Amino acid sequence: MARHVARPDPRAHWVLLLLGLVTLLAALSFHGLVSAVGGGSGPDQAPASPAPRAVTTGGPVLRLDGPTPVSRRLPARTLALTFDDGPDPRWTPQILDVLRRHHAHATFFVVGSRVDEHPELVRRILAEGHEIGSHTFTHVDLTAAPGWRAGAELSWTRNAIAGVTGREVTLFRPPFSSTTAAMTEAQYEALRNAAGSGHVAVLADRDAKDWQRPGVPAIVKAATPQGGAGAVVLMHDGGGDRGQTVAALDQLLTRLGTQGYTFTTVSAGIGAPDSMVTATTGARLSGTALRWAQTGADWLTSAMNLLLGVALVLGVVRLAVQVACAQRHVRRVRRPRRRLPEVVAPVSVIVPAYNEAANIAATVRSLVASAYPALEVIVVDDGSSDGTADIVERMRLRGVRVIRQANAGKPAALNTGIRAARADLLVLVDGDTVFQPDTVYRLVQGFADPTVGAISGNTKVANRRRLLGRWQHLEYVIGFNLDRRMYDVLECMPTIPGAIGAFRREVLFAVGGVPADTLAEDTDLTMKVLRAGWRVVYEEGAIAWTEAPSSLRQLWRQRYRWCYGTMQAMWKHRHALREPGAGGKLGRRGLPYLAVFQIVLPLAAPAVDVFALYGLLFLPWSQLALAWLGLLLLQAGTAAYALRLDRERFGPLWTLPLQQLVYRQVMYLVVVQSVVTAVVGNRLRWQRMVRTGEAAALVGGAPAR
Known part of the structure; x- marks a missing residue:
């Protein structure tokens, strides 16, 4: 009887080529997704449909995982300085230097893709006693993103921080947000969805609007609370030229420091436990894999640019x-x-x-x-x-x-x-x-x-x-x-x-x-x-x-x-x-x-x-x-x-x-x-x-x- 010798499928290399090209497209697309990160809070818009009054008139720290919203405010003469859109290799170190010089602490709402790009800055933020929160992975507007994308953004950011620091974050600030009074119904729903995955929302009492670069005096004025009130102040350490922010921060800390203000993190300001918890092994491994994937996609894109x-x-x-x-x-x-x-x-x-x-x-x-x-x-x-x-x-x-x-x-x-x-x-x-x-x-x-x-x-x-x-x-x-x-x-x-x-x-x-x-x-x-x-x-x-x-x-x-x-x-x-x-x-x-x-x-x-x-x-x-x-x-x-x-x-x-x-x-x-x-x-x-x-x-x- 004649024996049939198994021969390799001649189409196998086409399957491998197709898989390779699909993988390449996926890697390039991932790079395109994470590299198209903007910054800033965006221009003011009249809310077509405002959030519930209990939220817009409440404090800037919101728990929305229960049947009714729970909000917290900071006590008098307590300032929680918050910085969005970092870490940035140029501006974040300068802001940290100013904070250290004034013995002040702050909360940094970081963008997950930038965490993977600059893990050393994230570790320095924690090492100097500051707090970290999530600002999504690619600075996406959650009100316009489909549900799967919003969930991925939050999960990726948590894992990215876990892979770099060994800790998971619970505080979350959505991109393009401002004060609670300016919150729309769409933003409120996005925050409620985020609360389902264990996030606590943090908005602001004072929006410095430093992303507009209006000048140092204007930033200092916008960030200063009235009548000795406590406040969560929104500023930025990434997403653009933050030279005015650095100068304004130094003046703000000097001025309010003489008025008896305390500069602390959001969690410490409201008397809550540390918002960051030890990350699970799975979260750390996922974060490490995500960082490698982002690094590989960056390298691959650079190689393709060189090849082209x-x-x-x-x-x-x-x-x-x-x-x-x-x-x-x-x-x-x-x-x-x-x-x-x-x-x-x-x-x-x-x-x-x-x-x-x-x-x-x-x-x-x-x-x-x-x-x-x-x-x-x-x-x-x-x-x-x-x-x-x-x-x-x-x-x-x-x-x-x-x-x-x-x-x-x-x-x-x-x-x-x-x-x-x-x-x-x-x-x-x-x-x-x-x-x-x-x-x-x-x-x-x-x-x-x-x-x-x-x-x-x-x-x-x-x-x-x-x-x-x-x-x-x-x-x-x-x-x-x-x-x-x-x-x-x-x-x-x-x-x-x-x-x-x-x-x-x-x-x-x-x-x-x-x-x-x-x-x-x-x-x-x-x-x-x-x-x-x-x-x-x-x-x-x-x-x-x-x-x-x-x-x-x-x-x-x-x-x-x-x-x-x-x-x-x-x-x-x-x-x-x-x-x-x-x-x-x-x-x-x-x-x-x-x-x-x-x-x-x-x-x-x-x-x-x-x-x-x-x-x-x-x-x-x-x-x-x-x-x-x-x-x-x-x-x-x-x-x-x-x-x-x-x-x-x-x-x-x-x-x-x-x-x-x-x-x-x-x-x-x-x-x-x-x-x-x-x-x-x-x-x-x-x-x-x-x-x-x-x-x-x-x-x-x-x-x-």
Whole structure:
């Protein structure tokens, strides 16, 4: 009986990627939530519906966990100074210094997220005899928050304080509150809900309104009780510039100190026991975990900002180098050539074909119609089952040979053709490619330079009527051909495309023919030629029309093979980094460029997209729209420049925004899949694209644009 060997689920890495991206979004969102902390009490508003009179006319310390409200006031000449929105690394220490100088104590209503950011300040507050209360975790308006958010805010703040101090708080002051007389019904309900979790509400008798920065005298006046009465005074040690608060506090303590006032905490002022109790182990652990989560989210956000900045700088540098090299390449092409002899030596064109019935006739006809004086065409049928070889034989074209062999793969078919070729100059062509009449002539003229071992042609997308075809057309013009101009100038061309490339016969034999141990045999072969000491150049005038994938599934399979094969070739030729000459230029220029822009940055792209989603949630949309529009205009400018260099129309530019939203993500996910395949050690089989025959329509004309 045959045994079924369990294989790992190929979708597992996608599940892990999705979980990772969701975790990243959650961490970024948590950072966005806790970093969007404001401060201040907010402007005065006329209460549309006031709280019950028993509350608005009562004392500032409220117990609302019973059937009726219970309020407490401070005795005469007793001042409970309270500070909201801290701890702040600049202002809280200054306020503590003033309090210590006057031997005064106070109550600090801290924001939970800031407790996690500055735990040392919270510990100092307690160590100097002050009291701590809760001011929510993110300074949220509880009257506008849903019930789950309000509960989380209170719980997180309690846990944060417990994790830092080992103690839990019971006093609570809601953000954007003021005196009891100004309390609304909505605020009252929020306080009653907080009382359900054991919190005692503390409002104020005197609101200093220091958050408005009205000036030191105005703050002192607003904070001073009338007629020697006791009071809870509301001030701030965080949430903005509190320089006036520090100065006003010093004057207030000096003035009221001479009038016999006592400065104490809220609990001591009303004669209540210490409001802070020993925290449970669970609360301490939860608080510690919360602090680690906040720290991790902060670090992750900083790392993402750094990554985004690095990617942006690299992108701009890449564009600058591409444009500079393209301009140099154009000047070199337009410059009158040195007096090199015209190349008219015999050329053998080798066409490997496997089930290419849709396009093979058009390919062969375009080659035979070439305006080149001495040309032979060798079609190597690699075990086709659709009658590819029969189609060519029935054409009975002069100078065309058909070689049949059992299916052995494209490299084997190319090597068969190379061995059978009669000429010393060889052109390798895919079976779905159509040449223009002058393509072969233009392609081989570079061989007049004896240092040139191989030449890349200019590949163009034939089937560009549909949106997917237009996207690939832009990619070929911008990403491939603009890059090839740069590679040519920098003398580190890593790939001659299988659709159109010319080689010296001696070079191919010297490097052992077309390699079969990687899936990107064209890249592997080009790198071998460079490492053998030959120059590889780009001829933009040698145009070949090829059929691009017509569905996302086919595109995925093609690019998956390309990407995986390119990584194989890069690893295979990694020792070029230490080599001199042409191989060293490949190793120190071409390979790092491929590694950064075709592997590393695409791998980081999903995280960047998640960061963009985070921006949509927590950053002003106007800023995001402006940044996206700026990048889009930069890409459009690059695309327009590349199209002009290739003498193409600008019409496809309208598809760029959609390309960024769909096509770009597909390409990045292809890289992710390829890297996973390489890491787990799986072997990727050859995957052939289904041909539609659209390239055949190019014989005698250019594609529809």
